[in-house]
Amino acid sequence: MKHAPLVCTALLLAAVGCDRAAQIGVGQAFRVRDAQFIGGELPGEEPKDLPPPAAPDGGDGEDGPRITAFETFNLDVLQGQGAKAFRGRTSDSASSVAIALDGISTGYWVMPVGATDPATGEYTWEASTDFDTSIEPGRHALRVVAIDDGGRAGTQLELQVCVRGRVADNGSACSPSRVPPRAVISLSWDLNADLDLQVVGPGGLVFDAKRTPAPGDAGPEMAELPSLDRDSNAGCVVDGIRTENLIWSDDVPDGKYQLYVNLFDSCKQPAVRFRVAVYTPRERGTDAGELLAERYTRSGEVLDLAVNPTSSRGLFVGEYRF
């Protein structure tokens, strides 16, 4: 009896437990809006090479509930893209649709089927999906499966989606036949401020988001000028991308390039952490083609005191020689 307090405490802790059911998918790299996250393997049979044949009456045949259509506008997704829509139809015995990004999701997302398609008489479904920036660029299998009222899942179907990186690679991560740019200088940051990448090339030519040199400015040694893909969060109009890339599609003129980061507008953020990286192509392992590889990185922080809405240089970050 003298151990009663210990016994009491142990029993209480055992009774209450500390298990967390995986029902909150906020931390998932692949998310589906207005859907329920359930931990574990996506139910149903693995996808077959060919889609299961449709029953003559639009029913389920022998394979249970089926996904009869699975489509999207295009198979390209940008890292960090939100509200990417996938839609389709199911056979008439389906009650819900489960969806997961193979190799990325630690569970799957479930949503009830929607209204009946007047043309086919089948149920419709639509998933509005978010792809996190942590998903590696490249091809990924997006799998869906229909589930009936009894919880029985049919055969999975999959689409190969191409997740494009924030660093512009001309699609080479998904397609070996695509040639990546010759060089990319990329600036990324963590909060919604207006940060600008400034690069001073050979001959003092300045490239940044707030000005674009004319072709004649570059001189005969720089036949083609690099391009800046965007001015992210310009004027504090938040786009959420927080990445800017200076891209040389063709050869980069040799020489030293000075890298600056300018806090054009802090957008009420007290401090912003940034990262500057330089990418050039490398051979892709056993496959043909090239991939962009990171060659140089610098990171740092700028405070709101350093706001510089003028044309002068911002914070000097480093120097890179091509």
Place this chain on the structure above:
Amino acid sequence: MIVRAQYVLLFIAVLSCVSLAVRVRAQAPVLPPSAAPPSAAPDVPAPPTAAAATDEAATDLEIGTTSEQPAAPALPSPVPAEPAAPTGANETPAAAELPVAAPPEASPTAPQPPAAEQSTLPASTPAPATSTAVLAKAGYPLTPGVTATGYDSGFVLSGYLQAQYEWHQDSVDQQAQGGTLLNRDRFLLRRGRVRVAKDWDWGQAIVELDGNTSRGPTVRLQKAEVSVLYGRSDDLDQPPIVQLTLGQFDLPFGFETTYASKARWFMERSQMGRAFFPGEPDVGARLSGGTAVLRYAIAVTNGEPLDERSGFGLQDPNSNKDITARFGAQTKFGDSFVIAGGVSWNQGKGYHPGTDAVKTGVAFRDLNENGSVDNGELFGTPATQAVPAKNFTRWAVGADLQCLLRTALGWSMLYGELVLASNLDRGLVIADPVLSGSDVRELGYYVAFTQEITRYGAAGFRYDVYDPNADFLDKRGGKLIPNNQTVRTYSPFIGLTLSSLRLVFQWDIVDDHLARDTRGVPSDLANNQWTLRLQGAL
């Protein structure tokens, strides 16, 4: 199956604690030698003699009077017009802690209590049981804030702290859209209340501040009320005959809303109570009181209680004033059985805020999802008018019942409440019928039981049901299907008491329909929680 096993384990744990508490009680000679009954042998539980009962009451008195009502003075009040409280005013913690031989020092001008009643003062001879202020002394003030005729004419400072650790099954280290923290496993200062009260012959003023860290560090006004009153009773359980109050006070609806957070064993009010009245106080005027067994309270308030999620808390966006009333009865049979109950009513107008005018604009819709602006993807948005606000009617009716029984084990309290309402949810599933055009029907009830286990412990259970929308429709397969949104909460607790300290562990098993199963059918979300709270009275 796992959940059922947890129930069984919890039940065993409660039984273990009960047996432990009984054993501690049997082994601990807590009564002073002079007050201990001769029959209180170490290995034999003390029989429920009058002396033992009085001693428990004296100990419990420390809980009841230091919280929601000012401690009654040791001295009789120097009020010529009204005689000093014969027993209720003297049976206070201060009085109980007086030296055994020290008689109360009576003011020369104050009337002396009758000789027979002076013998009820805590002294070497245990006082006989009295039915006066039995609830207030026991820590169950059904009518909190009441001061009897023997009030302290000075400023009375009181307060309490509730600090806790809570664990939530649905907690994740993330933020929701908008920045709301989703991690809820945390240490929390739930309530830190400091209260100053002052009584006069015909009036009373109370100011109560609350500091907490529920949504970050906050210090705010919890209560600020001033009253003029008539017919103050001798009994701490009995309100004045008439009390007119203006200021910020607890809404007199049902039982939970006015039941002191410090006296309540459960961590929070029921789901229903928190949905209808997110915070207990509102600003307005109240007429309340009681005579004999009858109790009444009618309040006219702004209708936007504290913590209302519309953002208008304690303000008044419309000119309408909400009426809240409770009529009830409370009676006690000796000092061991009390029964109380009442019916409540709330009537008011909710406010559907309007929207500002919007200028013309251009919107981009990435129809082909290629991230670029293509033909047909830029849309002009015309200017829109300002939308005027609208009011809507809301109401609630409720009934509540409380039964208290004192046994050798301690006080048992069985209570419950039932509320029917329309458009009143202001805290959980916000009711606003303006857009839908149909009223939202709400139903809630709970049944709770608490049992003191000697003076050192307590255990209890609450079953709490709340349906925020009886007409909720879920969309599945293109059809609107009537769906149950009811939230059921099972809340067992165990508690330990030592003097003015309480250590309480409560487990909330929440059965709702906020998740979906693999079939897409609404199912229970894993959002159980437990809380370990330490409470101390100042």
